[in-house]
Amino acid sequence: MAKPKIAIFDFACCEGCQLQIVNLEEEILSLLGVADVVEWREAMSEKSDEYDIAIIEGSITRMEDEERLKRIRGCAKVLIALGACAMTGGVNKLKNNFEDFEEVKKCVYGKAAGKPHLRTAVTKAVGEVVQVDYAVPGCPIDGKEFTYIVRSLLMGKKPEIPDYPVCVECKANGNPCLWQYDQVCLGPIIRAGCGARCPSNGFRCFGCRGYVDNPNVDAAKDVINRFGLNLDDLKTKMVLFGSKQEPTIYE
Amino acid sequence: MSNRTVNINVHHVARIEGHGNIVLNATNGKIEKLQWQVPEAPRAAGPVD
Numbered sequence: 264m265a266k267p268k269i270a271i272f273d274f275a276c277c278e279g280c281q282l283q284i285v286n287l288e289e290e291i292l293s294l295l296g297v298a299d300v301v302e303w304r305e306a307m308s309e310k311s312d313e314y315d316i317a318i319i320e321g322s323i324t325r326m327e328d329e330e331r332l333k334r335i336r337g338c339a340k341v342l343i344a345l346g347a348c349a350m351t352g353g354v355n356k357l358k359n360n361f362e363d364f365e366e367v368k369k370c371v372y373g374k375a376a377g378k379p380h381l382r383t384a385v386t387k388a389v390g391e392v393v394q395v396d397y398a399v400p401g402c403p404i405d406g407k408e409f410t411y412i413v414r415s416l417l418m419g420k421k422p423e424i425p426d427y428p429v430c431v432e433c434k435a436n437g438n439p440c441l442w443q444y445d446q447v448c449l450g451p452i453i454r455a456g457c458g459a460r461c462p463s464n465g466f467r468c469f470g471c472r473g474y475v476d477n478p479n480v481d482a483a484k485d486v487i488n489r490f491g492l493n494l495d496d497l498k499t500k501m502v503l504f505g506s507k508q509e510p511t512i513y514e
Numbered sequence: 515m516s517n518r519t520v521n522i523n524v525h526h527v528a529r530i531e532g533h534g535n536i537v538l539n540a541t542n543g544k545i546e547k548l549q550w551q552v553p554e555a556p557r558a559a560g561p562v563d
Contacts, residue, residue, distance in 0.1 A: 275555035278531045308528040324555050355557045364558070371558045383556045 267417060270302040270314035271345075272335055274321030274328050275355055275386070279403040280346035281305045281320055287406045294410065297417050316341045316416065322348040322355040323387040336393040341416060344389045345409075347402040347504055351473045352388040354402070356506040359386055397422060400454060402471035402504065408456060425455040428475050429468045433459035441467050442490050447500045451486060452478035470504040517542050526553070 273281060284291065285306055301311035317339035323329055336342055347353035358367045364383065368376035375381065389395055397416065399409050408424075415422035425431075429450040433440075441448040441462050448467035450459070454475045461468050487497055522538040535551035 273533075275557050282531065304526055304528050305531060306529060321555070324557065328555055358558050367558055368556075372556075380553065381556045381558070383558050 266297060266299045267316060268299050268301045268311070268314040269316045269318065269413075270311060270335075270339070271300070271305070271318045272302070272320070272331075273305065274319065274332070274349070274389075275324040276321030276346065276348040276353070278305060278320065280348075280399075280401075283403045283406045284409060287410065290406070290410055294413060298413070312338050314339060316343065316413075318343045318345050319349050319389050320345040322352045323389065323392050324355060324383050324385075326384060329387075329392050332389065332392050341396045342389075342393065343412070343416075344395045344398040346399060346404045347471050347473065349389045350395075350398040350400055351504065351508055352386050352391075352506070353471075353504060355386040356388075356508075357502065358383070359507045360502065398424075400424065400472035401457060405457060426476050427455050428478070429453045429455045429457065429459050429462065429472075431455055432457070433462045433468075435459075436463050438463055441465075442486055445490070445492075447487075447492060447496045449483075449500060451483045452480060467500075470501060473504065474508065 271281065271284070281303075282305075287294075298316075300307070301314050302309060317335050319332065319335070319342060323332060344350045348355055352359075358364065361367045365376070368381060368383065372378075372381055390398075397412060399412055401408070412422040412424075432455045433450055436459055438459065441450075446467040448462055449470040450462055450468040452474055453468050453470045454472040457472060459468070483497060484494065487494060518541075520538070520540045522536065524536040527534045527536060533552065533554040535549075535553055537547060537549040537551065538545065539547040
């Protein structure tokens with residue numbers, strides 16, 4: 264039986280999620296035993312329009328990128344969104360909070376803001392342009408979760424991504440709650456699967472894996488009240504990876 | 515030196531982090547165009563408070 268063909272493409276992102284794949288090193292070799300990588304600009308020179316699985320990194324910020332993404336979708340049987348930028352739009356969606364993009368560009372790029380290569384449109388997650396079959400959460404992704412998802416697909420199984428909050432893994436690690444240390448941690452409403460890496464190292468969860476399904480925002484508000492913190496504090500912390508996404512917190 | 519035209523157009527240089535193109539046009543040994551292009555999609559993330 265012919266090995267499935269995989270192609271990896273990048274759009275607007277820092278390409279750190281691809282680096283996580285490169286950093287798998289020996290594990291990549293075992294993946295290559297069961298699949299052929301036919302295009303992956305960050306790691307190889309070859310190109311191909313014939314692939315079964317397309318892995319997309321980055322968000323979509325230009326019209327020409329939408330067209331490119333649609334062409335890729337047309338070639339692939341399965342499409343995987345890789346990392347926060349592809350899955351939710353990620354940090355790139357911050358600019359969608361502003362109506363005047365020219366002002367945003369001036370703020371970010373200064374005098375170069377008017378250059379033609381800095382043309383930009385509303386940021387979209389990959390799933391807002393084409394159908395996404397599976398997603399690897401995180402900023403950056405976790406290499407082991409990536410290999411688990413790809414292996415599952417190659418074996419014909421549906422990968423199971425946790426649908427419970429980071430707090431579950433954080434408690435299992437025996438960590439004291441960072442809310443007790445005045446940190447506005449997003450653990451109660453963000454999808455687990457990272458092993459609560461950030462709070463386990465003393466830094467609040469800042470939501471890179473996106474919201475769990477049906478996040479309990481009311482419980483998060485209760486926590487805020489219990490610790491005498493401000494609702495605006497929580498909303499501000501949700502902007503980095505949660506811009507223009509559910510859940511919206513109303514007063 | 516032979517009379518010949520060389521056009522090199524590397525669209526998205528491979529094996530680097532970040533997007534770069536290399537364009538080189540030369541005729542009879544004389545470089546007419548040499549560009550290093552950065553066609554990366556802008557992120558323009560903007561400020562966060």
